[in-house]
Amino acid sequence: MLQEATLKRLEKGLLGAANGLIKIVSRMTAKAPDGNTAILWEIFSRQSNPQGTTYFVGYKPATGEWRCTCPDFQKRGHKTPCKHILLAQVEHQQRVEEAQHG
Numbered sequence: 001m002l003q004e005a006t007l008k009r010l011e012k013g014l015l016g017a018a019n020g021l022i023k024i025v026s027r028m029t030a031k032a033p034d035g036n037t038a039i040l041w042e043i044f045s046r047q048s049n050p051q052g053t054t055y056f057v058g059y060k061p062a063t064g065e066w067r068c069t070c071p072d073f074q075k076r077g078h079k080t081p082c083k084h085i086l087l088a089q090v091e092h093q094q095r096v097e098e099a100q101h102g
């Protein structure tokens, strides 16, 4: 179940994406050092800096672990996912659903 705070952040992230402030630049799969597959998203954000900042979101399907390189995640990532992770999760979910339904 999503918490209220998470929903607020999801909304903010999606609004940012809709405004072009946060966007997925690329997505790739790689092999992590432990041998598991990891999915990596490169995300460009202009929300806090007009010059823009690039963050990387990583996901390991084997462990269900999500990570982001942004300061927000370093501070609160263990409690609530940051907007970059939420954006990657939405994109990932769309891909999973497309794969399931053709």
Ligand SMILES: [Zn+2]
Residues within 6 Å of the ligand: 055, 068, 069, 070, 071, 072, 073, 082, 083, 084, 085
């Ligand atoms: Zn982040």
